[in-house]
Amino acid sequence: MLQFILRRLGVSAIVLLLASVLVYFLTTISGDPLAGMREQANDPKVAAQMQARIVALDLDTPWFLRYLKWLGGAVGCVWGQCNLGTDVNGNAVLDQLGSAAASTLRLVLLSVVIACIVGILVGVLTAIRQYSDFDYIITFAAFVLFSLPVFWVAVLLKEYAAINYNNWIANPSFSPAQIVLTAIILGLIVMLFMGGSWKRRLLSFGIVAVVVGVAMPYFTWLRFWQYPQMGPAVIAVVILAVGAFALQTTVGFKERRVWLPALISAVLVMVVYYASWNLLSEPNWWILLGGLVLAIAVPWALGVWLGGRFRPQAVGAAMSVTLTGAFLTIVDHLFVTWPGFMALKPRPISTIGSNTPNFKGTFWESFLDNGTQLLLPTIVLAVVSIASYSRYTRAAMIDVQGQDYMRTARSKGLPERTVILRHAFRNALISIVTIVAMDFAAVIGGAVITEQVFGWKGMGELFQTGLKNVDPAPVMAFVLVTGGVAVLFNLLSDVIYALIDPRIRV
């Protein structure tokens, strides 16, 4: 395995090197960096500026020597002496890259994660309900979504979602028409997804519509939108439901070796919820990271200890309980912070920048600030990927479902959930992993456009100004980061292959 990884890394390094040569060369010939000044070259002031730029960009040296110089600096990054050159104005690119890469990668990673979860879920559901109305509607929606120009959707969301929400949150209330319409639409969605006989469909439609129709005015009456609250009881109910769902989709409720660790995890979550309240009111990133490690390690240990033959299922069920619990605990803290945050920032979703300039608040308030700024760009990026992931997942699942081992699995009487999850989904995952890894570079490309629309100072900005000024250093920094991440993701997908598919032992 190690040898395989090293070989892959070696090949990737060569490909990256070739890519960097190509991009450097193309950038240098993409235009004339002095174009704006040539016309007034007689003006001594402009002539001095021209001279300064020639020095800054080192234009008197041929491009390949400049490239080698840049490469020497970039290779230094391996042992911590990074030098990615300077841009047109003589500023070091490395200083700009840090914050730019952080904000862009945050955006890209978050939307890829969301797109994976939602896209794969939708894909599996459409594959199970193949040829149903649900399937047709999702198929059509997916076609529309990946035919949409990203920049257009971004502007639309900015104009409608953000501005309308900000107006609405100032005085939140729903008109009766809005309530009825939302109830009907949500009811229809659930009805289509549930499928089955007409009686069952109508029943699910009725239940959802009534619940939504009652909940919306009720929450408004509670002033939930301004003063959101959840409390431990809701958390307890939700994590139990998640645990039950995990059991239902894996081994059922009868297996003590699986439900016991899940139940213990649920109790532990509630204990930690109370115990950590003060600590988490003013946390830092290390505390949160520690919490995440605990939320993974403890259920794993429980599953290993109690799971016996059902170890993977026990770990899975327990971990879904703790991770949901951790997520809800954070959400609860955010809920508590929300009114204070609203006082600081009365129009919460702003459409420019990755954070509000001069925003000062507690940890959670800044977290909310970053989060609300991140919301729309993430949605834009995720939506397109969701469409393609769901299609690929569906195709992969349907492909797998035609295999003989699926028939064998069904004919030996395995429950449907086992057939779908362990025989179909696991095999379909192999092709899904490839797609996600290969799609990553495309998502970064989409991020460039999204950042431009939302006015982020991210890598897209770095790349665009660099290219407009015919300035290779920032462009190369972009290539370095995205190329590195692409290589990393491909490597990761190879490792995941080996984990998913026992046939691949490299």
Next chain:
Amino acid sequence: MTPKHADDTGSHERNLMNTPETPEAQLASVAAVEDAKLAASQDSLSQGRLVFRRFIRHKPAMISAAVLLVLIVVSMTSIGIFGIKGWWPHDFKTTSVATNGGVPSAEHWFGQEDIGRDYFALVMSGTQVSLIVAFLVGISGTVLGTVLGAVAGYYRGWIDAIIMRIADIFFVIPLLLIAAIVAKTASGAIASPWFLGIMLGVVSWAGLARLVRAQVLTLREREYVEAARAMGASSWRIILKHLIPNCIGTVLVNATLATASAVLLETSLSFLGFGVKAPDSSLGLLISQYQNSFTTRPWLFWWPGLIILIIALSVNFIGDGLRDAFDPRQSGRVKKRNLAAAALMGIRPIAVPTATERTEEAVGNRPPSGTGGIEPAVGPVGAAEEDRKDEEGKR
């Protein structure tokens, strides 16, 4: 489409052609049913005709093709092209005073923009440019990808290694980035949408080349290639006459999908300011110019976006129809009518189990029927599997 599927389809067809006398075989996929009908009526149709028939029966694809055709015709005839004058009275360059704030009217269908230019004429000229670029990208990228992929797969060895490493470069660099750089270089050299389209095609061949290469790797071991070689055909002849025509399904489907993504790529680049430059106009450029007038004059923003959506959507649907036509096993559409026709002909289709039936199946009340869709005929698929194993053995 993986090579495996293509194999399956191929042998599917062959099997049907060879054994029309045993219709009891479990022919169940829609395509198989239709093909069997054709075989029964003693019309021998070529594979190309079969594919074409399946394609023109694909409703979404046909509707999309009609929509796209209308859009092309309107955009070309309204303001004219190549200096020929069209039927639309306004010119997209003439400025005037915007009447009534430029609100759309009978005189100006899409309204007028800031300096009074007719917006319908502007959008139509943008549509022309975007379509030209997209089709050029589709064509040049497809030709390059097919030829390079076929050459890599046919010769293997170091030629393959070099071509595929170059293809890898385009997987490491985001397409948008390399396309932006190339587009900026291109528009600096020759500011013409035609040149831009070809240059963008040059950077978007890698995906197709991989697919074609994979397919050629299996095709080159077939007997007919061996026969051609034995008869002294040159390598180029084998590639052009035997290998590429057999990949045509993959190539056509991908050409369509590449054209759809090229529409989005070009508009994105123009939006960022690296693609089509004024005085030419493009749909992306229009959106970027007028995104700030969204609150005051939303139509300036809506029309170009909607037209991009229409073009991309209809090309995508055509691609989907082509894929279903070439690879009916992946087809997502089963019509009750077809099932009925199959039943009339004495062919036993396997029913599509509903969700409840599936649960029953799981409990064991019924014999499991597998795919949840229509099952592929057992014989041909088995044959295809064997074919594939054979080839793998040879390699």
